[in-house]
Amino acid sequence: MAFAWKAAGLTYNRYLAIAARVVRRSLKEGPRLQAERRGEMDLRFAKWQNGKQGENKSLGAANADAMAELATQEAK
Amino acid sequence: MMLSRAVRPALSAGNAAFARAAAPQVAGYATLREIESRLKSIRNIEKITKTMKIVASTKLTRAQKAMTDSRTYGQTSNQVFEEAETKPLPEKKSLLVVASSDKGLCGGIHSGLSRYARRLLETDASLDIAVIGEKSKAQIGRSNGSNVVLSFSGVGRDVPTFADAQAIADQLVLLPEEYASIKILYNKFINATSYEPVIIEAYSEEAITESPNFAAFEIDDEVLANLREYTLANSLYWALAEGHACEQSARRNAMDNASKNAGDMINKYSILYNRTRQAVITGELVEIITGATASEDM
Numbered sequence: 001m002a003f004a005w006k007a008a009g010l011t012y013n014r015y016l017a018i019a020a021r022v023v024r025r026s027l028k029e030g031p032r033l034q035a036e037r038r039g040e041m042d043l044r045f046a047k048w049q050n051g052k053q054g055e056n057k058s059l060g061a062a063n064a065d066a067m068a069e070l071a072t073q074e075a076k
Numbered sequence: 077m078m079l080s081r082a083v084r085p086a087l088s089a090g091n092a093a094f095a096r097a098a099a100p101q102v103a104g105y106a107t108l109r110e111i112e113s114r115l116k117s118i119r120n121i122e123k124i125t126k127t128m129k130i131v132a133s134t135k136l137t138r139a140q141k142a143m144t145d146s147r148t149y150g151q152t153s154n155q156v157f158e159e160a161e162t163k164p165l166p167e168k169k170s171l172l173v174v175a176s177s178d179k180g181l182c183g184g185i186h187s188g189l190s191r192y193a194r195r196l197l198e199t200d201a202s203l204d205i206a207v208i209g210e211k212s213k214a215q216i217g218r219s220n221g222s223n224v225v226l227s228f229s230g231v232g233r234d235v236p237t238f239a240d241a242q243a244i245a246d247q248l249v250l251l252p253e254e255y256a257s258i259k260i261l262y263n264k265f266i267n268a269t270s271y272e273p274v275i276i277e278a279y280s281e282e283a284i285t286e287s288p289n290f291a292a293f294e295i296d297d298e299v300l301a302n303l304r305e306y307t308l309a310n311s312l313y314w315a316l317a318e319g320h321a322c323e324q325s326a327r328r329n330a331m332d333n334a335s336k337n338a339g340d341m342i343n344k345y346s347i348l349y350n351r352t353r354q355a356v357i358t359g360e361l362v363e364i365i366t367g368a369t370a371s372e373d374m
Contacts, residue, residue, distance in 0.1 A: 003298065011249055012302035013242040013309050020239075041239040043230040045247060051221030053213075059228065059243050066250050 009071025014063065108352050115345045122338035128181070129331035136324040142235045143265060143321035150276070150314025153307050162279050162287035168256030171204045171225075171248065172196060175262040175315040176212035177232025182327035185263050185271055186211035192273040193261060194219060204255070206248060208316070225251065236320055241313035249305055256280050258308060262315035263322035269329060271322045276315060278308040 005015035017039075024035040043059040164170065174193050176186045190212050197203055197220055206226040207213040213227045228244055248258065258278040263271040281300050284290065295303070 003302070006298075006301075011246050012305045013246050013249075016306070016309075017239055017242050038237050039239050040237060041243050043228050043240055043243060045226060045228045047226060048217075048221070048224040051217075051224070053217065053224075053227060056229070059230075059247060063243055063246050063250075066246075 007074060009067045009069070009074050011067070014067060108349070108356060111345060111349045111352060115342065115349060118338055118341050118345065122335055122342065125331045125334040125338060129328055129335060132324050132328040132331060136321070136328055139235055139317070139321040139324045140265075142317045146314045146317035150310050153310040154276070156293070156303075157277075157279060157284070157287070157307075160284070160287040160289040160293060162284055162290075164257035164277060164279060165283050165286065166256075168280075168282075169202055169204060169253060170200070171206060171251070171253075171255040171258045173206045173244075173248070173258060173260045173312070173315075174208065174212050174216065175260060175312070175319045176207070176209035177320065177323055178210040178229055179232045179323070179327075180211055181330060182323050183330040185322055185326045187215060188271070189261060189263065189273050190215040190219075196259075196261075197223060204253065208244065225253075231316065232320065232323065236313065236316035238309070238313050241316055242309045245305060245309035245312055248308065254280065257283055260311050260315045262319040265318055265322050265325070268325050271326065276311045278304075278311045280304065 005012065010018075021039055024032060024039055027035055041060055044056050045059045045062065046056045047054040172193060174189055176189050180186070186209070193205065193212070193216055197205075201223075203223060204225045205216060205220065205223045206228070207216055207224060208228045209231050210229050213224075213229070217224055217227070226247065228247075231240065257280060260276045260278065261273055262276070264274040266272055279287075281304050284300060284304065
């Protein structure tokens with residue numbers, strides 16, 4: 001049994017996050033705004049090498065990039 | 077210029093007349109004004125800490141609600157592994173996730189986490205560390221920088237969302253190294269005044285398949301990877317939410333103590349201020365009376 005999100009290079013969490021976002025967006029105006037606040041993510045992260053902190057990047061964008069890369073690997 | 081600025085504080089508090097009269101007596105007058113300005117700044121600090129305490133109290137109620145919810149959630153998600161009696165594989169590397177936050181002014185809860193992490197590092201120097209939050213990052217980065225592989229910031233502004241936990245979990249899963257288990261270190265909320273750094277484990281696929289009671293569950297191999305990622309996010313969410321509640325509660329206590337201390341200092345300084353003021357007035361009276369009696373005799 002192969003999973004569609006694995007084939008697309010997504011992790012299960014990413015898949016869940018996207019599904020949750022779709023559900024939130026399809027809500028009515030009032031509850032939607034409230035629900036969308038629960039889906040906000042504004043973290044930044046940095047990779048460390050040899051005890052030095054690397055560049056600070058946005059976590060959301062980096063995750064999207066990494067998964068796009070996984071997807072191309074998967075397609076090969 | 078200097079003079080006008082120096083005189084201004086003395087003009088307030090209704091002792092303008094006194095300031096004019098006492099001008100020649102520099103020493104006593106200067107300390108009096110020093111005390112006054114210090115008193116004023118302590119009053120301001122008290123106001124600030126009181127406000128921060130109120131803010132922390134309101135945030136605490138929300139954080140505690142999120143904590144109780146997330147705790148049930150996380151415990152339910154971990155029940156599978158308790159039933160399966162999953163153990164971490166001893167021979168492989170572990171990743172330690174330290175869940176602190178960006179904000180300070182909340183007592184020793186961040187350094188408590190860092191200290192616990194350092195103790196773990198002493199027993200197992202190969203441990204890799206991912207730090208969530210600037211405060212512990214600065215502390216651990218200074219002492220054990222070479223063990224740190226990832227750091228996250230931007231946590232602690234508000235109650236952590238599940239989206240936060242998922243994004244962090246994704247980034248941890250994408251790390252090149254295969255970890256036997258991911259240990260999440262967070263502050264456990266015992267009651268409003270005590271916290272304890274504890275660990276939740278999130279196991280690797282191998283560890284899950286090798287758990288003694290694994291046969292009791294019917295799990296496809298392919299589903300397992302998803303389950304592992306999902307439980308990692310669940311545990312992270314639990315740790316983040318509980319850590320956040322601890323932080324707010326610690327901040328409330330810290331600000332409460334700070335306000336109390338400021339109150340004590342205000343009392344002490346106002347007594348000192350009044351004493352000095354009276355001493356100065358007495359000194360002046362003595363001078364006037366001596367002057368008057370001296371001129372009478374002539």
